[in-house]
Amino acid sequence: MVTKLNAIPTLASLYTSTLSSPAPSTLSASIYPFASLLSLHCGDITTLSVDAIVNAANNSLLGGGGVDGAIHRAAGPSLLSECRTLNGCETGSAKTTSAYNLPSKHIIHTVGPVYKSSSHDESERLLRSAYRSSLDELNRIGGKTIAFPSISTGVYGYPFEKAATAALDEIGSWLESNNNHKNIERIILCCFSQKDYDKYLHLAPTLFPPQDVFNQYAVS
Numbered sequence: 001m002v003t004k005l006n007a008i009p010t011l012a013s014l015y016t017s018t019l020s021s022p023a024p025s026t027l028s029a030s031i032y033p034f035a036s037l038l039s040l041h042c043g044d045i046t047t048l049s050v051d052a053i054v055n056a057a058n059n060s061l062l063g064g065g066g067v068d069g070a071i072h073r074a075a076g077p078s079l080l081s082e083c084r085t086l087n088g089c090e091t092g093s094a095k096t097t098s099a100y101n102l103p104s105k106h107i108i109h110t111v112g113p114v115y116k117s118s119s120h121d122e123s124e125r126l127l128r129s130a131y132r133s134s135l136d137e138l139n140r141i142g143g144k145t146i147a148f149p150s151i152s153t154g155v156y157g158y159p160f161e162k163a164a165t166a167a168l169d170e171i172g173s174w175l176e177s178n179n180n181h182k183n184i185e186r187i188i189l190c191c192f193s194q195k196d197y198d199k200y201l202h203l204a205p206t207l208f209p210p211q212d213v214f215n216q217y218a219v220s
């Protein structure tokens, strides 16, 4: 099964169609006006037809369980052969391969932190770096559409809501910096369960408010 981009609504269209999103009580310039570039999706990331899907890998880049295992199984054995040439990846960094049998064009492999291995602040810094490095990689390869799994929230034990908040904030801050939003068509946050999707749906309007609300209240 392949899921095309036009089958996945943007946050902005979700706001107008299904959500009655009240204006957040405190709006500031640090809230990101990019709801039309973001989507939430519940499903298997290996089915998404985008320029790049992100793999939540480990430092070896030689495969594993969770989303990493699913991506290697669906892409086929040529992926592992290419990964062997990459000499691993540091936590918080990202490297790109072809996507082989997947409907996406590329796989951006990143490594999130093991939550319990260091302090919360250090884990958050590394998680943010994993999102930012993946987006920088997308720019580098000239891609415009990308899908992320919830990095570090499975085997690596990062509490989901803390990870989702950091992910949304880092994506917003990346879009704002260097006019990156001009190069992006869509960033999909792919959740593997309805429960995770609902948590993102609850958090998203705070950081990415409905556009008309932003225009009405925001100070530039």
Ligand code: AR6
Residues within 6 Å of the ligand: 043, 044, 045, 046, 056, 057, 058, 063, 064, 065, 066, 067, 068, 069, 070, 112, 149, 150, 151, 152, 153, 154, 155, 156, 157, 190, 191, 192, 193, 196
């Ligand atoms: N599509 C989308 N999301 C998925 C899929 C899928 N097919 N499968 C799992 N998830 P995890 P981590 C979600 O454990 O915590 C591997 O062994 C899952 O529900 O895959 O970063 C690596 O080799 C969770 O929300 O990654 C590393 O050793 C999220 O993906 C280690 O796990 C991440 O869960 C990395 O751990």
